[in-house]
Amino acid sequence: MSYAVEDWGAGSDRIVLVHGSLAVGAAAFAEQKALADTFALSVMTRRGYGGTPRIDAVDVQRDAEDVIALLGNGAHLVGTSMGGIVAMNAAGRRPDLVRSLTVIEPPAFALACDVPAVRRVSNALNAHWKLADPKELHAFVTGFVAALEMDMPLPDPLPAPVAAAAVNLVTERPWRVDVPIGAVADASFRKLVVTGGWSEAFDGISRRLADLLGVECHCLRGAGHAVQKVGAPFNTLLRSHIAAA
Structure with missing residues (x-):
């Protein structure tokens, strides 16, 4: 398991x-x-x-x-x-x-x-994945949060559990x-x-x-x-x- x-x-x-x-x-x-x-x-x-x-x-x-x-x-x-x-x-x-x-x-x-706000965020996520460096985890997660239009300041460096999860995040395609x-x-x-x-x-x-x-x-x-x-x-x-x- x-x-x-x-x-x-x-x-x-x-x-x-x-x-x-x-x-x-x-x-x-x-x-x-x-x-x-x-x-x-x-x-x-x-x-x-x-x-x-x-x-x-x-x-x-x-x-x-x-x-x-x-x-x-x-x-x-x-x-x-x-x-x-x-x-x-x-x-x-x-x-x-x-x-x-x-x-x-x-x-x-x-x-x-077809909902404008949904399409806007979906497009922003797609664009972020195309441009962001997946090795720069703090910048990647920061851009991800921004694409979601989420107000969530991130500490730098990322807390260990978030950094570990971010390694997986870069492999997703949420849109x-x-x-x-x-x-x-x-x-x-x-x-x-x-x-x-x-x-x-x-x-x-x-x-x-x-x-x-x-x-x-x-x-x-x-x-x-x-x-x-x-x-x-x-x-x-x-x-x-x-x-x-």
Whole structure:
């Protein structure tokens, strides 16, 4: 097994949580540890992140296979940012193992490229990858954050976990990633889409995704792109979502 898992709680309902591009496992979901009073949580660290073996490049489909293995006989599934893309790919392949699906601001740019803000950010990411030096990690991540129109000053040098994750980031192509929207929409499990209200582009993607899935798009402000870090409001929403499932 080349990914890692940290387990919290021992409830009968299990939740698998999948992190995004610049966060690692438990650090991405620290505020969700409060859910361990009711649920068993399996917090995944994807291949190439944290203390897992290095990888040549991020592979969303391989990560999705890892998520499927982690679902076991069935679990609720939560993915944030690129982890949402991974989660949707896993759910599209094995909907029978998914009790419910929650995605937080997935970078599914292709679903909403007709929205001006989405197209603007997608084009900015494409341009950044063409021009930036992948060996200059601080400059690369700074340009990435700027392309996302995110106000997030970065320390120099980058903290070690961010620098390690940035090595993987340079291998991604976030404006190209795809999701099996038809398979996810047709699946019988409940779906939840959450956005943070900080970005026209991510709000546009999230609203389009919610429309395609036939669900409401929930907005929780206060934590930017890492919406789950608002803590109690997100946890309450997730508890209600799982209860309804």
